[in-house]
Amino acid sequence: MPELPEVECLVNALKPVLTGAIVEDIIFHRSDLRDPLPQEEFNHALKGQRISSLGRRGKYMIWTTESDSALFHLGMSGRFHLEETLPPKCKHTHVVFKVKSPKQKKAYLHYIDPRRFGRMGFHAGLDFEKHSFVSNLGLEPLADTGGSSLVKSLFKQSRDCSQAIKVFLMDASRLVGVGNIYASEALFRAKIHPQRSAKSLSKQEFVILVAQIQETLKSAIEAGGTTLKDYLHPEGKNGSFQFELKVYGRVGKPCINCRLPLEQMRQVGRSTFFCPSCQPNE
DNA sequence: CTGAGCACCTGAGGGC
DNA sequence: TGCCCTCAGGTGCTCA
Numbered sequence: 001m002p003e004l005p006e007v008e009c010l011v012n013a014l015k016p017v018l019t020g021a022i023v024e025d026i027i028f029h030r031s032d033l034r035d036p037l038p039q040e041e042f043n044h045a046l047k048g049q050r051i052s053s054l055g056r057r058g059k060y061m062i063w064t065t066e067s068d069s070a071l072f073h074l075g076m077s078g079r080f081h082l083e084e085t086l087p088p089k090c091k092h093t094h095v096v097f098k099v100k101s102p103k104q105k106k107a108y109l110h111y112i113d114p115r116r117f118g119r120m121g122f123h124a125g126l127d128f129e130k131h132s133f134v135s136n137l138g139l140e141p142l143a144d145t146g147g148s149s150l151v152k153s154l155f156k157q158s159r160d161c162s163q164a165i166k167v168f169l170m171d172a173s174r175l176v177g178v179g180n181i182y183a184s185e186a187l188f189r190a191k192i193h194p195q196r197s198a199k200s201l202s203k204q205e206f207v208i209l210v211a212q213i214q215e216t217l218k219s220a221i222e223a224g225g226t227t228l229k230d231y232l233h234p235e236g237k238n239g240s241f242q243f244e245l246k247v248y249g250r251v252g253k254p255c256i257n258c259r260l261p262l263e264q265m266r267q268v269g270r271s272t273f274f275c276p277s278c279q280p281n282e
Numbered sequence: 283c284t285g286a287g288c289a290c291c292t293g294a295g296g297g298c
Numbered sequence: 299t300g301c302c303c304t305c306a307g308g309t310g311c312t313c314a
Contacts, residue, residue, distance in 0.1 A: 002307060002308085003307060006307075033291095034290065034308090034309080073308080073309085074307090075291095075307090075308060076291090076307055077293090077306085077307080114291080114292050114293065115290085115291045115293085115306090116291055117290070117308060162284090163285070172309080180306090180307060180308085181307060182307095228306080228307065229294080229307085230307085248307095268285085268286065269286085269287070271305085
């Protein structure tokens with residue numbers, strides 16, 4: 001499920017329950033995700049500890065205790081689900097965190113991930129940004145209000161880059177959080193063809209593109225994210241941004257601007273959706 | 283160095 | 299009904 005807005009919504013939903021909560025137990029049903037889960041470290045360093053803060057870096061959710069950090073990535077199909085009791089384990093529940101919140105309420109946080117592309121990491125210390133999961137990540141699209149330093153950095157990186165702009169945007173070492181849905185959506189809103197080379201964009205086009213990326217991500221966060229197949233919200237609610245998608249998944253349907261049919265193509269193995277008329281390939 | 287391709291894994295949906 | 303194919307919100311490795 002996750003691009004930046006979905007992870008942001010997850011963190012916001014979990015904050016009230018987990019901030020200040022004690023991790024009483026961690027139950028591992030299986031540890032063979034994309035990387036082996038850090039079972040030893042979690043048991044040794046997290047159990048019995050109080051979660052002092054929750055945050056996000058790119059598509060990673062970060063927990064910190066008094067002295068350590070834990071990093072979580074949802075892959076393609078991962079989600080967290082909160083329960084008041086320990087329900088019977090389902091096929092794809094890989095880890096359950098039993099926590100006691102400050103209000104003395106017990107909660108069970110399930111990590112469910114059919115495809116097992118998700119990952120969890122442990123970092124001894126509060127300087128989680130040194131962990132290899134996040135140490136090479138690029139800029140946060142929403143950290144820069146107004147976006148002028150973002151424009152500056154991306155424009156500079158783009159000058160000698162012949163990559164297609166959509167692929168360029170999805171490269172997390174430049175810019176984090178923009179995945180396959182929001183890359184197509186932001187490019188449509190900026191009226192830029194996904195296949196144009198990064199270096200073919202003018203400074204002014206980057207100004208527009210960055211603004212549209214920020215707008216798209218902010219709207220998606222307000223809508224609670226995009227829910228396609230999987231539940232997003234830990235209490236089981238869906239996001240609603242799928243109803244505001246203008247191009248993603250709408251191949252053959254009329255463009256909301258010009259009414260011509262939207263098209264789909266493949267870039268680096270991923271589907272791209274666009275309007276050939278509103279997003280001219282100059 | 284770059285960029286394309288593929289691998290990782292399961293499930294859903296379409297065509298026959 | 300069932301089989302086979304393709305596709306899916308991400309990332310990181312290998313190879314040219």
